[in-house]
Amino acid sequence: MKYLCTIYIDEKKLAAMSQSDYQAVVQRCLDYEDELRVSGHMIAAEALEPIHAATTVQMRGGKMSVTDGPFAETKEQLVGFFMINAGSQDEAVRIASKMPQAQIGSIEVRPIKDLTQH
Secondary structure, three states: OEEEEEEEEOHHHHHHOOHHHHHHHHHHHHHHHHHHHHHOOEEEEEEOOOHHHOEEEEEEOOEEEEEEOOOOOOOOEEEEEEEEEOOOHHHHHHHHHOOHHHHOOEEEEEEOOOOOOO
């Protein structure tokens, strides 16, 4: 089954890291991506630009509303995702717990819904 692991980190924490600490986290993330590819669990993974680059779009009553930034003000921001294959929710959670980002933020693990199934 497919799972989306969304990664939330306080961008202020990332900005406060030294360049060498930040690069070390990035390297651990890239190494873990490679490990997931080799094990057959990886479908996709991407990092996102900071929230100042986000735009939120809503359609209400046929009218479009566009706002700079994310929809919700939160302490942690969505900074990236992994889409993985796992045999169960428990396995997906175990995989997410090994993501380096879990040490400085949080990972939400959600099954991908198959809309073709009723």
